[in-house]
Amino acid sequence: MRRHTLVSVTESQATGYDWLSSRPVPQTELRTFLLECFAIAEDELFVGHADRTDDELRAYPPDAAFAAFCTYDHQVSGHFAMSLSVGIEGRLADQVGRREFAERFAARFDAYVLYGDTEPPGLWTVILPDGSRLRAALEEDDVRCVLYAATAPVPGLPQVRVDEGLWQIR
Template identity: 60%
Template sequence: MKATGYDGLSSRAVAEPELREFLSRCFEIAEHELASAVFYTHGEVSGHFAMSFSVGIEGRLAERVGRHEFARRFAAHFDAFVLYGDTEPPGQWTVVLPDGSSLLAAMEEGEDHYELYAASAPIPGLLDLRPL
């Protein structure tokens, strides 16, 4: 079965047990299926984000939960803002806020360091962003 992946950044670091539980609930699968239907990695980053994540899933699960819906659920569940890329203009990313709203943003990135510098709408807690 075809697989796909959801990569992103979260403003909140999530412990592995919490992440496993979320993935199981999000994709409506038993936790033991995580090893076969869902593969994930995550790591610590700095800047405006605390964690990077990469979630590989079987195609049937992508039909249940698309990329934007996954980011929306993650942001709401963990009370975080989540950045991901899909079909945005070059140099821009989608940011989903905990309330489910989304906006476009631009960022500078270095080795595991991610700083937003512009956004199409305000992001709570990030006061120095210029308009996009």
């Protein structure tokens, strides 16, 4: 397996942003978004399908270093259509935090985004395209991910039960 490197030039540590999107995004649009979001050069970014990463990395020198390394998969089903994982170096995490990143993605692609940050176990944050934030509970098996409760209505998903009490769970 080939290795990829995240280069850190700040005191902050490299980190990763993992989430699910309600809408699939083509690789070219995802690449453009990441370049603009992090204000990085083309050669600082890798974007590839999760199942083809090793093959796609063959186009790069074995010691290539990326400021941002993104893999995606469209094999998700249920209320979500795409999973993404973005590894970033510390300076990029300093520029764009996890929540801001999800908000930018949701707004840009008119999607709702599910991610985890500081929620209690079993709960997640959902960012809607308008930037509003919900706490939600998710049922998942293999690649099927379905919201079953949220602190407010999720547009287009009337079957998701509204439970404002999810905010109280610690």
